[in-house]
Amino acid sequence: MKIxxxxxxxxxxxxxxxxxxxxxxxxxxxxxxxxxxxDEHSKEVIKYQVGNILPVVIFVQNDIEVTRIxxxxxxxxxxxxxxxxxx
Amino acid sequence: MIxxxxxxxxxxxxxxxxxxxxxxxxxYGNANSTHQMGKIAKEKIDLASKAILKMFDTxxxxxxxxxxxxxxxxxxxxxxAFRKQHLGKHIITSVFEHPSVTxxxxxxxxxxxxxxxxxxxxMGVVDVExxxxxxxxxxxxxxxxxxxxxxxxxxxxxxxxxxxKMFPFATFHSDLxxxxxxxxITITNIDLVTxxxxxxxxxxxxxxxxxxxxxxxxxxxxxxxxxxESRSGTPAVSLICSMxxxxxxxxxxxxxxxxxxxxxxxxLLAKLALIPNVVVNSNDACLPHIVNxxxxxxxxxxxxDILDRQGIMxxxxxxCYTGSQRSESVYRLTNNEQRAQTSFRISISYLxxxxxxxxxxxxxxxxx
Numbered sequence: 001m002k003i004x005x006x007x008x009x010x011x012x013x014x015x016x017x018x019x020x021x022x023x024x025x026x027x028x029x030x031x032x033x034x035x036x037x038x039d040e041h042s043k044e045v046i047k048y049q050v051g052n053i054l055p056v057v058i059f060v061q062n063d064i065e066v067t068r069i070x071x072x073x074x075x076x077x078x079x080x081x082x083x084x085x086x087x
Numbered sequence: 088m089i090x091x092x093x094x095x096x097x098x099x100x101x102x103x104x105x106x107x108x109x110x111x112x113x114x115y116g117n118a119n120s121t122h123q124m125g126k127i128a129k130e131k132i133d134l135a136s137k138a139i140l141k142m143f144d145t146x147x148x149x150x151x152x153x154x155x156x157x158x159x160x161x162x163x164x165x166x167x168a169f170r171k172q173h174l175g176k177h178i179i180t181s182v183f184e185h186p187s188v189t190x191x192x193x194x195x196x197x198x199x200x201x202x203x204x205x206x207x208x209x210m211g212v213v214d215v216e217x218x219x220x221x222x223x224x225x226x227x228x229x230x231x232x233x234x235x236x237x238x239x240x241x242x243x244x245x246x247x248x249x250x251x252k253m254f255p256f257a258t259f260h261s262d263l264x265x266x267x268x269x270x271x272i273t274i275t276n277i278d279l280v281t282x283x284x285x286x287x288x289x290x291x292x293x294x295x296x297x298x299x300x301x302x303x304x305x306x307x308x309x310x311x312x313x314x315x316e317s318r319s320g321t322p323a324v325s326l327i328c329s330m331x332x333x334x335x336x337x338x339x340x341x342x343x344x345x346x347x348x349x350x351x352x353x354x355l356l357a358k359l360a361l362i363p364n365v366v367v368n369s370n371d372a373c374l375p376h377i378v379n380x381x382x383x384x385x386x387x388x389x390x391x392d393i394l395d396r397q398g399i400m401x402x403x404x405x406x407c408y409t410g411s412q413r414s415e416s417v418y419r420l421t422n423n424e425q426r427a428q429t430s431f432r433i434s435i436s437y438l439x440x441x442x443x444x445x446x447x448x449x450x451x452x453x454x455x
Contacts, residue, residue, distance in 0.1 A: 010189060012182060012415055015192055015204075
C-alpha cells in the first residue's frame with residue numbers, strides 16, 4: 001500500500017496534517033509515501049483529480065485507488081480510517 | 088471611488104512622497120561607497136535608523152531594511168531556523184498569520200522542522216499559558232503576529248514577550264505589519280519585529296526587520312556587508328528615509344487617528360447590525376481598522392464584485408481552498424463553513440468619511 005499526498009506550502013491544514021501523518025507513519029512504517037506539491041506538480045494534480053480542498057491523501061494498492069482523505073482529520077480519525085482499511 | 092482596503096495598502100502621504108523625492112535628488116550616492124556622496128547617504132540612513140528605533144523606544148535593536156514585510160518575515164523565520172538548527176527544529180506559530188509566515192512554516196516543515204500551532208481562545212487570542220507549556224528544550228522560534236490581517240485579532244504580544252524571557256534559547260518574532268502606526272506597541276521583549284511602510288501611508292517597496300542585537304540570523308541574501316550583515320544589497324536611501332518620515336507622521340497622529348477610526352467602526356457596526364443576513368466575524372479583540380463580515384446570502388467573490396461595480400473597494404482572502412473563497416482565518420475563528428465562504432474584509436482609515444460608510448451600507452443592504 002502506498003499513499004500519495006497532495007499539499008501546498010501555504011496551506012495551514014497541510015502543515016497540521018503533515019505533523020499528524022508523521023505520528024501515524026511511525027506506527028505504519030510499511031506505508032510508502034509519495035508527496036506532490038499542489039503548485040509544482042500540476043500534471044499529477046490533474047491525473048489524480050485533486051479538487052478544491054487540501055490536503056488530499058490517496059491510498060493506492062496495485063495502482064488502484066482504494067480511498068482518499070480530503071482536508072483536516074484528527075489523529076484519532078486518521079487511525080480509525082487506517083484501522084478500517086485493515087492497516 | 089470609495090477605498091475601504093487600507094489594510095491591503097494605504098495611499099502615500101504627500102509629505103512622505105515629497106521627502107522621498109528630495110532625498111532621491113540630493114542623496115543619490117551608494118551608502119556602501121566610501122566617497123563623500125556615499126558617506127552622505129550612509130549618514131542619512133543612520134539618522135533614519137536612530138529615529139525609527141527612538142520611535143519604538145528601543146536601543147538594543149538593529150534596523151534591517153527589506154523590500155517589505157514578506158521579505159522581513161522570511162528573513163526572520165528562515166534566518167533563525169537555519170542559524171539555530173543545531174539547537175533544535177521546533178517552531179511554534181499561530182493559525183492567524185500572514186501567508187508570508189505560514190508559507191515559510193510549510194517550507195521549513197518540508198526541510199524537517201517540527202511546526203506546531205499555539206492554541207487560541209474563542210476570540211482567536213493566543214492562550215499564553217498553553218503556549219508556555221508547548222515550549223520545549225528544542226524550541227528555537229515562536230512567531231506570533233501582533234494583529235491578524237484578515238480579521239484584525241490583536242494578540243497579547245507584550246505578555247508573550249514577557250513569558251518568552253523564561254526561555255532565552257527560543258527567539259520571539261512578531262509580524263507587526265498591521266499594528267505599526269495604528270496602535271501603541273512595546274517591543275522591549277520581542278527579538279524580531281516586522282513591518283512595512285505602505286501600511287502606514289508610506290511607499291511600497293520598503294519595510295524593516297528590527298533585530299535584537301543578541302539575535303543572530305542566517306542571511307537570506309548574500310553579497311557583501313552593506314549596512315548590515317543580515318541583508319545584502321544597495322540600501323534604498325530615499326525609501327528608507329521616506330519610511331522614517333511615514334512612521335514619524337503615523338506615530339505623532341496615532342491617538343487622534345485611532346479615535347477617528349474607532350468612532351467610524353462603531354458606526355459601521357451599528358448600521359451592519361440592522362441588516363439581515365449579515366454577520367460580523369471580527370470581535371471585541373480586534374483592531375478597529377478591520378471589520379471582517381459575511382453576507383450569508385452571497386459568496387465572498389460575488390459580494391466583492393458587487394461592491395466593486397458600485398465603486399467600493401474591499402478585499403477577500405483565500406487559503407487552502409484552491410478554487411473557492413473560503414477564508415482560513417474566519418474558519419479557524421468561527422468553525423463555520425458558511426461564514427468562511429462568505430467573508431470579506433472592510434478596512435477603514437482616518438481618511439474614511441461618513442458618506443463612504445453610508446454608501447457601503449446601502450450596497451450591502453441591497454445585496455444581502
